[in-house]
Amino acid sequence: RMDLVSHSDAKAFLTVAQSFLESTDGAANHHVIQIAHAVENRSPFFSPPYLFWTAEDAARGEITGAAVCANPDGLVLSRAFPEVCLEPLLESAAASDVQPKRLVCDEQHADTAADAYQSVFGAPIGRAGGWVVASTASISEAPRHNTETVRRGDEDDQNLVVEWARHYELESPSFIDIPSFMRLKLASGELYVLEDDEVRSMATVSGVTGTGARISSVFTPGPFRRNGFAGQLVRAIANDLLMNGSQFVMLTYERGSPAATVYEAIGFQAICYRECIAIRDHGNTLAQGQVA
Secondary structure, three states: EEEEEEOHHHHHHHHHHHHHHOOOOOOOHHHHHHHHHHOOOOOOOEEEEEEEEEEEEOOOOEEEEEEEEEHHHHHHHHEOOOEEEEEEHHHHHHOOOOOOOOEEEEEHHHHHHHHHHHHHOOEEEEEEEOOOEEOOOOOOOOOOOOOOOEEEOOOHHHHHHHHHHHHHHHOOOOOOOEEEEEEEEHOOOOEEEEEEOOEEEEEEEEEOOOEEEEEEEEEEEOOOOOHHHHHHHHHHHHHHHOOOOOOEEEEEEOOOHHHHHHHHOOOOEEEEEEEEEEEOOOOOOOOOOOOO
């Protein structure tokens, strides 16, 4: 028998689920771990309602899946979350008066999850796209031009960061306000830039949990592209994270993206594909993506 267990808060959830999440596809499950840690630490990037569950094999006394719900990411399931628990999970959310606008799961479970969602909430929902999850535990060596410097962004970069964020948002529509997100990242010291006589590229760091970390929101404006700036920035950030205690660094990108070649050259390897399903808003599914 598979039981769905609800947990009162992020701390209680992590006490029970973190070992499972880290030992079974830690990088692939990092999204779940990151949200729980962020909620526990009162991060400004997430807001209530907060819900936490584990799926447990009653006979063996083992955890077989985990899920968290927080805005703006919605309901995020661990890898290989048991399909038999999908409908009970959504019924539990409904019993708490929570209807997630987004649900993130393994690609192979997306259709089943969408059917369960429509059964529980009666709302039209559909696939909104997905992303490749890639990770690395070591960085390949590469020469760097002497003029290139990687540093944390500071107050002097704010206008440039916001301007670039608006371009980023136009190129990659998201379910969050990208300029506001980038301002928060800059203020929290989690936004990095690469300079080569001027700022050429930017990226953010999220979810530094002790075992892993994530690089996201990598952006280089059009005039500066195809010069290797983004690759050098990601390489430098990932190397710094690994040198300072992270066992792995992960990132995401769209399937077929040219960025895949850049990340592979650094040492990142694709480990899974995650799918987002979302409520249809005026006939269109809400924008996909994993940003925070």
